Amino acid sequence: MDVLKLGSYTFSSRLILGTGKFSNSRVMLEAVRASGAQLVTVALRRFNRQQAEDDLFGPLSAIEGITLMPNTSGASTAAEAVRAAHIARELSGSPFIKVEIHPNPQHLMPDPIETFEAARILAKEGFLVMPYIAADPVLAKRLEEVGCASVMPLGSAIGSGQGLATSEMLNIIIRESTIPVIVDAGLRSPSEAAHAMEMGCEAVLVNSAVAAAGNPPVMAEAFAEAVAAGRKAFMAGLMEKSGSAVATSPLTFLGTY
Amino acid sequence: MVNDMGVGFVGMYHGLHLWDTTKEIIKIMSQRITIALNGEEQPLPPDSSVGDLLSILGSDGKSVAVVVNDAIIRPENRSTHQLQQGDRVELLIFAGGG
Numbered sequence: 001m002d003v004l005k006l007g008s009y010t011f012s013s014r015l016i017l018g019t020g021k022f023s024n025s026r027v028m029l030e031a032v033r034a035s036g037a038q039l040v041t042v043a044l045r046r047f048n049r050q051q052a053e054d055d056l057f058g059p060l061s062a063i064e065g066i067t068l069m070p071n072t073s074g075a076s077t078a079a080e081a082v083r084a085a086h087i088a089r090e091l092s093g094s095p096f097i098k099v100e101i102h103p104n105p106q107h108l109m110p111d112p113i114e115t116f117e118a119a120r121i122l123a124k125e126g127f128l129v130m131p132y133i134a135a136d137p138v139l140a141k142r143l144e145e146v147g148c149a150s151v152m153p154l155g156s157a158i159g160s161g162q163g164l165a166t167s168e169m170l171n172i173i174i175r176e177s178t179i180p181v182i183v184d185a186g187l188r189s190p191s192e193a194a195h196a197m198e199m200g201c202e203a204v205l206v207n208s209a210v211a212a213a214g215n216p217p218v219m220a221e222a223f224a225e226a227v228a229a230g231r232k233a234f235m236a237g238l239m240e241k242s243g244s245a246v247a248t249s250p251l252t253f254l255g256t257y
Numbered sequence: 258m259v260n261d262m263g264v265g266f267v268g269m270y271h272g273l274h275l276w277d278t279t280k281e282i283i284k285i286m287s288q289r290i291t292i293a294l295n296g297e298e299q300p301l302p303p304d305s306s307v308g309d310l311l312s313i314l315g316s317d318g319k320s321v322a323v324v325v326n327d328a329i330i331r332p333e334n335r336s337t338h339q340l341q342q343g344d345r346v347e348l349l350i351f352a353g354g355g
Binding site: 017018019020022023025027041042044045046047048049055056057058060068070071081087090091092129158173183205207210227 | 272280293315316318320321322324327329331347348349350351352353355
């Protein structure tokens with residue numbers, strides 16, 4: 001069976017869903033169910049007595065087959081990310097950690113140096129490290145070498161909906177990588193997710209594209225179908241491209257009539 | 258816990274001991290400690306444990322991570338871990354995020 005392998009974990013779904021930016025938790029939970037996602041991201045936030053109902057741990061854990069992947073959002077250094085990872089593991093009981101260190105809120109581009117350092121430390125501590133990175137093949141290789149479970153290069157800026165703007169670099173990362181490559185960030189439409197899968201990505205992570213859709217649960221389902229179709233196409237093997245037309249029908253019959 | 262009703266009650270039925278009781282209350286009040294809870298001042302009765310703090314906040318603590326002075330306090334240690342004056346306490350939960 002074709003499954004996504006991350007550490008000793010296997011997942012039949014190759015769609016990872018983010019839980020941010022939804023209008024409310026009810027819609028978010030509905031979208032998670034509709035997506036069939038088995039890995040979902042969550043963020044750490046300070047407890048607030050007035051907003052106790054915002055806590056997502058209970059409702060998400062109640063969905064069967066869900067593994068949580070906390071992120072280190074809010075960290076701007078490796079030390080902060082490591083600290084966040086420890087706290088997150090305490091809460092989630094999950095070894096997955098999405099290392100996300102973006103010091104500049106204007107563009108949210110990940111800091112490669114701090115990300116590498118945090119990933120190195122956390123991988124050594126036994127975390128399944130999923131680093132969110134720019135589409136940099138050299139950095140991706142270095143992260144693989146320090147024991148990350150995957151690399152998660154961005155398709156375009158977080159929440160921008162600009163799609164696979166980095167596809168040239170993604171192709172190199174996919175070709176060179178021996179760990180799963182997961183496109184994280186920037187996708188807007190299911191066709192882009194299908195394209196990423198056809199390119200050979202092992203999974204995609206979407207959040208805004210579903211959360212900010214007109215109907216999030218239906219969009220979640222559309223992404224699930226697109227990811228599955230893209231994966232199937234990749235496994236089937238796409239035909240070679242040709243610089244010129246190649247006929248699919250015999251061209252000789254009319255001429256010899 | 259001490260409250261206004263308690264003072265009135267004690268005062269009415271134990272008039273002679275009212276002053277002693279008041280002194281006791283003042284003593285307890287002056288012994289209250291202050292911690293920094295998620296960056297904000299929070300007064301607490303002395304000898305409060307992490308578990309006491311969670312009940313004061315109305316949390317069962319199940320999905321809350323507790324960090325005191327940068328050290329994670331695991332659930333099994335919360336009822337015995339006493340908070341001290343000036344402790345920095347962070348309570349964290351999972352919220353939506355991508």
